Amino acid sequence: MQDTEREAELLEAERRLQAAQRAGDVAQPPTRSRAIGRDSGVRLALCERGREDHVPPGVPTIELAPVGAAAGAAGAAGPVASAHVPVTVRHPAYVMYTSGSTGAPKGVVVPHEAILRLVPHSNFLRLGPDDVVAHLSNTAFDAATLEIWGALCAGATLVVVPREVALSPYRLGRFLAETGVSVMFTTNALLNAIVTHVPDAFARLRVLLVGGDQYALAQIRRMLAAGAPEHLVNAYGPTENTTFSAAHEVVPADLDRGVIPIGGPIDGGYLRVLDDRLTPVAPGGTGELYVGGQGLADGYVGDPGRTCAAFVADPFAVVPGQRLYRTGDLVRLRPDGDVVFLGRRDDQVKISGFRVELGEVERVLGDCPQVGDHAVLAVTDAEPVQLVAVSTGPADPAEVREFLRANLPTYMVPARCHRLPTLPVTPNGKVDRAALLAALGRDPDPEPPAPADPPRPAGPPGPDGAAISDGAADSAGASRAAGRTGSGDVSGGASGAAVPAGDPVAAGLADIWRDLLGVAEFGADSQFFALGGTSIKALHLVGAVHRRFGVDLRIVTVFRRPSFADLAREIADLVRTEQRGNGDGPGRP
Template sequence: MTAARTGVGQPAAIHRCFEAQVARFPRVTALETADTRVTYAEVNRSANRLARRLRALGVGDEQPVALLLEPSVDYVIAVLAVLKAGGCYVPLDVGYPPARLAAILEDTRAKVVVTRGDLEEGLSAHGARTVLLDDACEPFTAGDDENLDVPVGPDHLAYVVHTSGSSGRPKGVMVRHGGVVRLVQDPDWIRLGPGEVIPLLTSVCFDVSMFEMWGALLNGGCLVLAPGATSSLRTLGRVVADHGVTTMWLTAGLFHTVVDEGVEILAGVRQLLAGGEAPSAEHVRKLLDAHPGMRFVNGYGPTEATVFAATHTVVPPWRADGAVPIGRAVDGTDLHVLDDVLRPVPDGEPGQLFIGGAGLARGYLDRPGLTAERFVPDPHGAVGGGRLYATGDRCVRLPDGTVRYLDRIDRQVKVRGFRVELGEIEATVRRHPAVWDVAVAPHGDSPESRLLVAYPVLDPARAAQDADLTLAEVRSWLREQLPAHMVPGVWRTLPRLPLTSNGKVDRRRLPEPFAA
């Protein structure tokens, strides 16, 4: 199966697109905090001054510059300054432990670190020059504030963001300007433009923050900077109401919590995106029942494909039917469901999802072997020289042309001699109306003695009536759906599944099946 969206024309550099918005909307608010509003023109002038300071320090063609800053006005200005200077930015989360920060600095060999005086102590010894953005600092208040004329095109690196590596060493994904611009300028999957208000809710090291930031700033919208906004539903609701948020992204886990415990805080939001894990179809239905004028978008994409490679938009009325699909390719992106030798599989048959097109990252920083392994030559492209990214995600194309995510390929296990896909079990259990979510994990080292353990999250209303009876009903129903070797032998209900900071199920924190 192949699905493609082809972008029109060559996208410009990120900061050039921003400068075009400055020319159109110089006095419009670009950044908003609890007590500050900064216009497009003001942001641009400050970024130009800082960019010249960075140029004087030797920042130039794709030179990595590390940014250790909380989500703030300073952070956005610093990002733009690095891009205007011709460099690429390396976001560092202020909550990371020093060892993690040191590993990223070592990996990128950044010669310059932009931070604040109160955050600098979080950095261990390093050989980079430090630029401090303290209040009324020279980079923001003095110097030429005109746009720079540094040659930067769509294929230049924009940022390097680090993800977990199986070896324990973080791997840097090198993302190009063109990948970002193709995602947020004139998108075919979401409405972005002047008047849109988007909060930066995710970590600056999570690639969805690139959508939040550039979705607003490359379209004349307003980016809301509210650190800690997701610390509680009350805080999140206050941010949404006080700033008039119109479009926002939530991890699937937080989305489920909001729908269950405070769906009213989303009043006024016109477009809600969720991802990280597959959002529950039942929660999407409940959301749209509560807010029938809202558009819900399930966004799918690995960091290596620049935030989103596919999206599925849901508008009411909508009937919940299993997991929400990941949808169709966004503009400028190709999706292929292929077998082990890169041949298209028939519709309805599972295969690995491969991604191609303008959103692909350049590869992994200083990891040529891993880059060659995951970014493979495209045998299906009309023009030679194309690449495909091997996602490791097992997917299937549905009869209507959309793509549904099944599971990670590397989550296959053997039980009693049979090869079992845990994702298939989870997808089946989720179809039962009494189950809101579930994780299935193997327990035991040998295939002969291995048990499958299910961790379901039951519908609270059903569980309150009789949790044991409800669970027995689910288990009996599942035995009618799957072969015996695929039915978990141990079940342990949870109030909610443990999640990582990026909204994915944290399988390491699933409780021991036989613990008290």
């Protein structure tokens, strides 16, 4: 298990041991980490002191010295002898876990050959020694494969983006300029948040790759108008085909049409758009996207059944034994051969770049005591998606969410939990999800919103697979669809002291909270995350504070002191410090 600062140890250990690695995410619950460790058959763990609860019992552990400690410091692991084990391109390089529809995460086994097809040179990206590649992604997110191995295989410079920088639009913009980053990947969720506050943040990049979830065309236009990177590439691909399967460089004609395709296959791979009979669809037709080629994973670790269901024989193979991976994505094949993403065939959604199967969240919800009948819904009418949990049992919604956050990664924990007398059903006895969402939207007295926790402080950057791991951007619409009325005391704490009257900082912060959280009333003791705040919304909060007051509120302050009163005092202190330094009058109105 490692944080972002431990990349050197991770890479050196993999090189010396010549073993497949599985990057752990210390931001997820230890119970989940141990279950994944057992499932993947981990034989040795590298972790810092205090992280041992993430390691399955009986697995040998090498304790890493604190970052920056001198060699030979107490607690540091001794020299690890290089192992001389023959390794071919067909040996596994890593195992990466994604959400599973059956209720358990799936471990995707990726061979070395698949990485070599991705980097350092492909038709969508060519890296060289002069490039500076940003490492923004969580190492448990497959975009890290492109960042780390792309830079190392090309002899480029790899720059690790600190968590604090990644979650501040203004600091990230300065960081990219100061470090000379030329190549970067980000999820669309993070891109949208950054462009909202610093539209020219990516103007100096040679290549900006975006993907992970649906794009927001308005934000793309805003970024290009403010300062476009030299190349903007829309990248698409499941973990089962090693990070990316298709790519398309965005051109003005895409903006004119209002549609950005996912493009055509990257080198070493191919795309097939097939109907339900596995027959190719004609240009202009709609079908399911199947991907194949050198990037295909070997399958799911220890699960031949799911492997056979997802990795199928290619009916048009030119080489015996070729396989295809069924993505579950519905696409349209354009006459020019490019592919346009339309949606999903199942209950899988993407939240800040992470794949989430509603079935996995529902299984964990069902393990909660006294939860009764239950369902998990995806509110998809705003970007990004929000999850909502609904149950009929006597379990308190706040306790239900605490149970979920103890057993699921942060990005999979529903933003809200509701308790209803019954769940509506369809004529065939299944939960009527459309009716349930409509009922929640009409509910005049919903349960108070469950606290939407910030990422666990010890964890590595997670969206979005990138730097953030949960929640939506600025969408009051999603909150209302999830049952929030937008008025009254919607969180524990609004009944405390009133927001100070006549205080310009408090008044300005109150305006920001109303815009971000979609609530009309709250008190001095109200908590940002209890009102529906998320890590992406925290990023927007930092950006809005900078615009309004001209000061840099640290993202860690939002996580550690999330009450309205504490944040108002912190901003007031920053404004006074700024005024003393500049000899100015009051902060910006």
